[in-house]
Amino acid sequence: MSFINYSSREINCKIVYYGPGLCGKTTNLQHIYAKTNPDVKGKMISLETETERTLFFDFLPLALGEIRGFKTRFHLYTVPGQVFYDASRKLILKGVDGVVFVADSQIERMEANIESLDNLKINLLDQGYALDSIPYVVQYNKRDLPNAAPLDEMRRLLNPTQVPDYEASAATGEGVFETLKAVAKGVLTNLKNMGPAQTNPESAR
């Protein structure tokens, strides 16, 4: 749910990075944080375990600039990827304006990708959203690894409706900003076209 404040002339939008454990969601945010001008970013918060696995969420606020006199602020969140943190994932999807699904390109993680994507659809429906009714992009991460699955195969399994998708290596930063720009553009375009609020749970894939 975007929040428009006419008094402070601000638009706030929430983007959630979703995907299986260790797919690189936090690494995406860390790269954005590292490469963004200090003027436009807030503090990055990571609620993680002692072994640096995401426990609840990572959070990074970004101010991208003004559009028609309104400051645009994006709040980037990651979810904990491990299967048993499902309750936390549901909470973080509350009020989401756009989703990035980060897939792990390693062949042995393909089942985990599919399971996580199914989990995303179910948890979005719990919040009253259908995946194909909100701005949504797919990132194929870890393309630099030797055991990466063929791109065509990943597209077939994870992106049958052909939403915008990007190859990436979050560890080196490749594809990270392209992914962010695509989802942010989707959110703003949605805002532009927004009339009455709407959801269509039956159209979930």
Add this chain to the structure above:
Amino acid sequence: MLQTQFMMREEDSRDLQAVLERLAVDARARGVFVVDKTGQLIGEAGEMMGVDSTSLASLAAGCVAATGGLALIFGEEEFPTHYHQGERDNLHITLLGERMILLVVFDERSSLGLVRLRVKKAGGELARIFEEARKKSEAQAASTASPFADITDDDIDNLFSD
């Protein structure tokens, strides 16, 4: 129907600010914050203007969400009030209706009893303001085009032309 956009008009913001400033004084609070459940900061008042309120909003929403999850496990619909006691500062967190969270930060100059009393009074006024804002948001969404309907692809692209 799920509401996908929430707008605060200037008159609602002024009303909100007046209530928050009065609450900060009456409760002798260091800071008063209103956050929505998705982690957006809606308003603030008090002497804590230097605090990282963006992080505060996100973490407060996370805290409320996690506590709400715990409530469900125990068969409670919600735990509508939480209290965190620190060495210097204390946090009093209250849910305002289904969407908003009121967070009051106070130290030894105030007391939990006073804060609870003042929050109860202000809570009703805040709930009324947000209900008005919600109705206006819905009315506008149902009757008019988005205020951003005339933004262009170039406007959006320009945001990324660093």
